[in-house]
Amino acid sequence: MNAKKISVLNAVKHGDLLTKLSILLMGVGILGHGQMIKGIIVLAFEAAFIFYMVGTGLHNLAMLPSLGDNPGGEVWNEAKQVYEYVQGDNSQRLLLAGVITCFVIAAFIALWIIQMRHSYRLQLLKEEGKHVLTFTEDIKELFDGNLHITLMSLPCLGILVFNIVPLVYMISMAFTSYSKEDEHLILFDWNGLTQFKRVLSLNGNIGRQFWHVLAWTVVWAIFATFLNYILGMVLALIINRKDTRAKGFWRFCFVLSIAVPQFVTLMIMNIMLQPSGAINVLLMNAGLISQPIPFWQNAMLARITVIVINLWVGIPYTLLQITGILQNIPGELYEAARMDGAGPVKIFFKITLPYMLFVTTPYLIASFVGNINNFNVIYLLSAGGPTYVGDTAGQTDLLVTWLYKLTIDQQYYNLGAVIGIMTFVILTIITLVTYRNSKSYKNEEAFM
Amino acid sequence: MENTLKKNRMSPRRRVINLIVHIFLAVLAAIWVLPIFWIVLTSFRAEKGAYTATFLPQGYTLDNYVKLFTDKNVLNFPKMFTNTLIIAVVCCVVSTFFVLSVSYSLSRMRFGFRKTYMNIAMILGLFPGFMAMVAQYIILKAMGLSEGSAVRFGLIIVYSACTGLGFQIAKGYFDTIPRSIDEAARIDGATQWQVFTKITMPLAKPIVIYTVMTSFIAPWVDFIFAKVLCRANADQFTVAIGLWNMLQKEYIYQWYTCFAAGAVIISIPIAALFLYMQRYYVEGMSGAVKG
Numbered sequence: 001m002n003a004k005k006i007s008v009l010n011a012v013k014h015g016d017l018l019t020k021l022s023i024l025l026m027g028v029g030i031l032g033h034g035q036m037i038k039g040i041i042v043l044a045f046e047a048a049f050i051f052y053m054v055g056t057g058l059h060n061l062a063m064l065p066s067l068g069d070n071p072g073g074e075v076w077n078e079a080k081q082v083y084e085y086v087q088g089d090n091s092q093r094l095l096l097a098g099v100i101t102c103f104v105i106a107a108f109i110a111l112w113i114i115q116m117r118h119s120y121r122l123q124l125l126k127e128e129g130k131h132v133l134t135f136t137e138d139i140k141e142l143f144d145g146n147l148h149i150t151l152m153s154l155p156c157l158g159i160l161v162f163n164i165v166p167l168v169y170m171i172s173m174a175f176t177s178y179s180k181e182d183e184h185l186i187l188f189d190w191n192g193l194t195q196f197k198r199v200l201s202l203n204g205n206i207g208r209q210f211w212h213v214l215a216w217t218v219v220w221a222i223f224a225t226f227l228n229y230i231l232g233m234v235l236a237l238i239i240n241r242k243d244t245r246a247k248g249f250w251r252f253c254f255v256l257s258i259a260v261p262q263f264v265t266l267m268i269m270n271i272m273l274q275p276s277g278a279i280n281v282l283l284m285n286a287g288l289i290s291q292p293i294p295f296w297q298n299a300m301l302a303r304i305t306v307i308v309i310n311l312w313v314g315i316p317y318t319l320l321q322i323t324g325i326l327q328n329i330p331g332e333l334y335e336a337a338r339m340d341g342a343g344p345v346k347i348f349f350k351i352t353l354p355y356m357l358f359v360t361t362p363y364l365i366a367s368f369v370g371n372i373n374n375f376n377v378i379y380l381l382s383a384g385g386p387t388y389v390g391d392t393a394g395q396t397d398l399l400v401t402w403l404y405k406l407t408i409d410q411q412y413y414n415l416g417a418v419i420g421i422m423t424f425v426i427l428t429i430i431t432l433v434t435y436r437n438s439k440s441y442k443n444e445e446a447f448m
Numbered sequence: 449m450e451n452t453l454k455k456n457r458m459s460p461r462r463r464v465i466n467l468i469v470h471i472f473l474a475v476l477a478a479i480w481v482l483p484i485f486w487i488v489l490t491s492f493r494a495e496k497g498a499y500t501a502t503f504l505p506q507g508y509t510l511d512n513y514v515k516l517f518t519d520k521n522v523l524n525f526p527k528m529f530t531n532t533l534i535i536a537v538v539c540c541v542v543s544t545f546f547v548l549s550v551s552y553s554l555s556r557m558r559f560g561f562r563k564t565y566m567n568i569a570m571i572l573g574l575f576p577g578f579m580a581m582v583a584q585y586i587i588l589k590a591m592g593l594s595e596g597s598a599v600r601f602g603l604i605i606v607y608s609a610c611t612g613l614g615f616q617i618a619k620g621y622f623d624t625i626p627r628s629i630d631e632a633a634r635i636d637g638a639t640q641w642q643v644f645t646k647i648t649m650p651l652a653k654p655i656v657i658y659t660v661m662t663s664f665i666a667p668w669v670d671f672i673f674a675k676v677l678c679r680a681n682a683d684q685f686t687v688a689i690g691l692w693n694m695l696q697k698e699y700i701y702q703w704y705t706c707f708a709a710g711a712v713i714i715s716i717p718i719a720a721l722f723l724y725m726q727r728y729y730v731e732g733m734s735g736a737v738k739g
């Protein structure tokens with residue numbers, strides 16, 4: 001073992017008295033090795049942590065296994081000879097407090113490791129007679145070599161508090177009985193994998209709906225991603241043709257639809273496609289149909305409609321994003337193909353498509369993920385409907401919109417959390433398989 | 449060679465193909481523009497109600513716009529507009545700082561946490577947005593930010609706190625700026641901070657503008673976070689929830705044409721910003737795909 005290597009193990013083994021003292025009194029090593037202010041700050045953090053743990057942290061941890069079981073209500077007070085109202089336990093609050101305490105402990109351990117290593121680093125510097133940075137120099141360094149710490153701490157804190165903590169909290173709900181079913185909204189318990197079994201089973205009502213929704217989600221994502229991609233590319237090629245006039249005008253017409261906020265256009269589409277909406281009126285006035293077309297009332301028709309409208313929404317995006325890349329395709333490739341007598345269709349499938357697939361794999365994966373989580377289009381267009389009696393999921397519901405309905409409308413928080421986790425698992429598998437193998441991920445540094 | 453000589457005298461076959469292509473494009477363009485055209489017409493429609501027997505309005509009026517800004521009893525649109533504007537301005541400042549800081553650090557600095565951060569960001573991106581949202585609501589409630597005017601603060605936090613995860617486009621752009629420029633400045637004694645603010649930022653003006661605009665637009669077009677966080681706090685509604693409410697059963701007959709007017713009003717500035725920044729968007733995208 002190299003004693004010069006900065007690690008916690010070495011700090012404990014080869015540290016001097018001050019460094020060893022830091023095991024218990026954090027920051028003493030830093031303080032004693034010449035960085036007064038930094039050491040005091042670290043020590044203050046330890047004091048704050050102990051204060052927090054004694055004050056609420058330990059209680060939070062103790063309540064985590066049971067999540068509370070006092071229902072509250074009227075309790076007989078022997079001394080005063082009256083019934084008193086006692087506030088019961090709120091499992092949701094207790095779970096949140098428990099999760100937050102776990103994060104505080106994790107942060108404390110991280111700080112402990114950092115200060116041990118830093119203390120040992122300072123000790124080595126001193127032993128070698130090198131210069132130890134003063135506090136002012138440290139601050140200066142934060143705007144120079146350590147600029148990333150200054151720039152990234154706030155964004156990271158935001159992500160930790162408002163993304164990671166909520167996610168862990170939500171994930172933990174999947175293992176509890178937190179749900180409106182059987183009135184477990186205030187007091188609930190851990191119940192292991194019960195909800196997962198319910199969702200994954202092929203027999204129960206929830207299980208049947210889950211497999212149904214999952215199948216539709218995958219079908220939707222495939223259609224939405226690849227139809228948009230290919231048709232958008234064809235449109236881009238047509239507009240970029242040498243003989244097409246007024247290229248800018250055509251592009252403007254399509255791009256205009258992105259410029260209008262998506263939720264506005266989607267709500268308008270929903271109204272236009274109602275039985276007495278503009279489209280049916282137009283078709284009936286023209287004498288093409290005698291009965292209104294039930295765009296949202298028939299399951300099959302509703303599915304086709306959302307896919308078609310998603311083309312309306314998505315094609316301009318594809319057009320905008322890939323026009324530039326299309327122009328980068330080496331012209332010689334086309335020349336050579338034309339020399340060999342290939343027609344436009346053959347050129348598209350043999351040259352354009354493979355080249356584009358090669359260059360835009362990350363974009364395709366991102367849009368596939370985006371489509372699986374495409375809440376807006378489904379929720380605002382069909383609201384997941386039509387829904388059969390007794391189901392919580394409609395015929396066009398994706399996993400995300402079903403998750404929304406389960407948590408916000410039905411308050412089945414545990415089931416919603418399970419659906420969220422399943423979505424994540426599916427996306428992870430898809431992404432890992434494709435993204436990890438793509439060239440642009442492996443060669444990230446190559447383009448710098 | 450042939451093309452340049454016969455530019456104006458094409459063979460009949462090519463003429464037919466060109467005609468077909470242009471007709472095809474015209475039909476498609478009509479399909480794309482029609483709903484937008486229809487909403488503009490509806491905003492000037494004199495008859496009330498969402499469903500009419502004719503496709504084109506029978507009479508035209510400006511009353512819908514007037515009502516939108518003067519009728520404050522049921523749905524207070526001017527108030528919603530101010531709410532959204534305040535949220536958008538604050539979010540714009542915070543998110544721009546977050547996105548540019550993270551992108552610059554990831555693109556230009558090399559530190560141990562860098563790959564980990566990018567992997568974590570990728571993993572977090574795979575969770576459905578709502579999973580965090582329900583819990584965010586509970587956390588904001590525990591912090592006392594779910595009632596009254598604190599909702600506004602809660603919305604600002606929700607919109608801007610996690611923007612550090614959306615670094616891809618800006619990082620892709622920074623990656624295309626040659627590093628030799630930074631190195632030259634470093635040799636001349638510039639600190640990293642000076643390189644960031646005095647060299648990279650001016651060079652990356654397109655992506656700065658792009659980031660500012662996207663983060664300004666976000667609160668105007670999101671309705672789902674706002675709906676969950678505002679619940680019944682009608683004074684805190686943003687424009688998007690207001691418009692969504694106008695289409696609910698109890699309001700739709702009276703408010704449908706006003707909805708169209710509101711949609712037109714918020715679409716105009718957003719459309720203008722978008723059309724202006726479209727090329728930055730394309731540049732950012734091609735940068736991101738390349739990197």
